[in-house]
Amino acid sequence: MTKEEQKAMANRIKERRKSLNYTQEQFAEILEISASSYTRIENAFQNPALNTLINISKNLKISLDYIIFGSDDAHANVTTETEMFTALFDFSDADKIKHAVDVLNKFIKIKGDK
Numbered sequence: 001m002t003k004e005e006q007k008a009m010a011n012r013i014k015e016r017r018k019s020l021n022y023t024q025e026q027f028a029e030i031l032e033i034s035a036s037s038y039t040r041i042e043n044a045f046q047n048p049a050l051n052t053l054i055n056i057s058k059n060l061k062i063s064l065d066y067i068i069f070g071s072d073d074a075h076a077n078v079t080t081e082t083e084m085f086t087a088l089f090d091f092s093d094a095d096k097i098k099h100a101v102d103v104l105n106k107f108i109k110i111k112g113d114k
Contacts, residue, residue: 001047001108001112003044005112006047007044008070009044009067009068009070010041010042010043010044011044012062012066012067012070013041013042013056013060013067014042016060016062017042017060020060024038024039024042027059030055030059031052031055031056031059032055033052050101050104053067053068068108069111
């Protein structure tokens with residue numbers, strides 16, 4: 001992910017958080033991460049971990065596709081995507097999760113190359 005893409009992703013998260021009237025501190029508490037970690041994500045100094053990204057999607061009620069790529073339909077399939085990732089983590093061991101992350105990273109790279 002380029003720095004520009006990271007900033008765009010952070011901005012989409014920030015705009016949605018503000019539209020729901022959460023402060024950074026309130027939203028960090030909802031995500032169960034430190035306020036400083038959340039601030040680094042929102043200011044594009046740090047990419048969120050996959051589980052944090054899923055929690056952001058779930059709690060802001062926007063799709064992962066919208067957060068990461070800025071797709072037009074921010075609310076498309078948010079429940080389905082969240083359920084899919086939750087099932088992946090609930091029913092997989094560490095090796096399977098690492099493999100899934102590798103596959104997802106390859107999809108992200110392919111999508112970014114288009």
